[in-house]
Structures are given as C-alpha cells and as structure tokens.
Amino acid sequence: MPNVKHTNFPCDLCGADRPVEVPHSREYTGDQPIHICGQCGFVYVRSRRSAKDIAASWSDDIFGEGYTARIPAVTARLTFVAAFLDEQIGLKGKTLCDIGGGEGEFLRIAGGQPYGARTFGIEPSPANCARLQELGIEHFNGTIEDYRDRPEGQKRRFDVVTIMWTLENCQSCRAMLDAAHDVLADGGHILVATGSRLLVPFKKPLHYYLSKNPADTHCFRFSANSLRGILAVSGFAPVAINRYVDQDWLVVVARKEAKGKSIPWQGDDPKAMSDFFERWHRDTQTHFRDI
C-alpha cells in the first residue's frame, strides 16, 4: 500500500519484541506476515496502519453497502452470549453497554425477555445508529475512546460492558480495553467474545481463517490463555470461560479490578503455537484445498 504509514508494534500482551512468523501465513494472506510472540505465544499482526486507516478499511472495503449481520449463524452466537452472561452474573435490571453495537441484534436480545438488561450501544457507523434508533435502543455514535473522553455529566458508567467479535479488529486491543475499564462501574463485568480457533481442533480450513484483506484489519488472534491474559493485564480478573474446546466461540467474563493491580495470567508456548499452524496448513492442503 503506497503512501500509507505502517508502524511495527511489539507484543500487545507481554510487551516483548521477539516475533516469529506464523508458518505459511504469507501463502494465505497475499504475502502479509502474521507473527507469534517468541516470549508469550500471542498471535498478532506486527505492522499496522493508524487506527483511523484501519477503521476506514472496515467501513469502506470490507463491510461496504448492504452488509448485514442479521443472519441465523450470528443470531445464534449472540443468543448464546446473552444466555451465558445471564447465567454467570445475572442481567435483569443491569445497565449494559455493547461496544460496537452494530445493528443492535445483541442489544435487542439482552434487553428483551427473559434477560431484561438496560441496554446502550456505542457504534461508529451512522447507518447502524439509524437502525438502533429504529429499535428504540439508546446509543452513542462514535468509538469507545470518543465516549470515554466526553466530559463528566455526558457519559455514564455501566454494570456490564460487552465486546463481541470486535476486539480482534481494532488497532490496539489494549486501548479498547482501557477505555472499557473507564466506562465500567466499580465491580462491574466485561464480556469478550470471539471465535475459538487457536489450540483447539481445527474448525475450518486455514484459507477461511486467514484472508487477503489488509492484515491489520484483524490484528489479534486469541487463544483461551491469551484472551484471559490480555484481560488480566488490562485490569480485569477472569471469572468465567465457556467450553471453548468444542464450541465455536471463545467467551470470557471478567471482573473490573483496580488499574495496575497484578492479576496472574499465563501465555502459550510459542513452539506449540507454531506447530499448531503447521498442522493446520497440512490438514487444509491434504483435505480441504478445494473447498
């Protein structure tokens, strides 16, 4: 991409700058490297554009006109998340803010029966905000960082914050979690959901997982350890995780703790992560090359 500035980032989880390439990743991404941290095993894209450029790629090139998340597979996973969250912490009467509220499908579910949360969406797309308006869901048009930076009196603190299939697509997962920490009430809970893909049985061919979209539109790929880790270093103590080994999703609920409090976490073995991708590549080439 000419004339666009890229910057090399260290590992977002442990801060080390010892990247090793994900084996074969360039064969699936149009020669864009993806890295594994040589210290903690975190899988991340090292070379990234500005947050603004990445957001523009999403709104202009990837989502585009006519994109909708209102399809059965998405409704199923959002329904799962609402039920899991309710089972863990109870939603009735709680204030819940969804970061990246999208078209409001999750907010509609969480705010309806039987869950009964008091819902609010933070959503950068004006078109999606029009849809939230139609559904009668309170919302803020902008990013979580924009909302966090509003003057006191023009923002609230929430009992629950949700980030679903979104944390992996921003430029800095730490910045997003930091802002989420600020808008949560003391003792509040965060839920992060993403696909469960790493260090689990292969759930799709590798070319369905790695794409030729700009690599920095998907900067982070989480395992169970690294998702709990990134929450721990951001001031959240994990309290629940779903059965991610054979479910399609990876869902973690964590409690807000004081910023700077030391919360234990463990990474993954970088060699095991590299071997996992090597086997995934071989499996794809042997059995699913033409799918």
Ligand SMILES: [Zn+2]
């Ligand atoms: Zn690391």
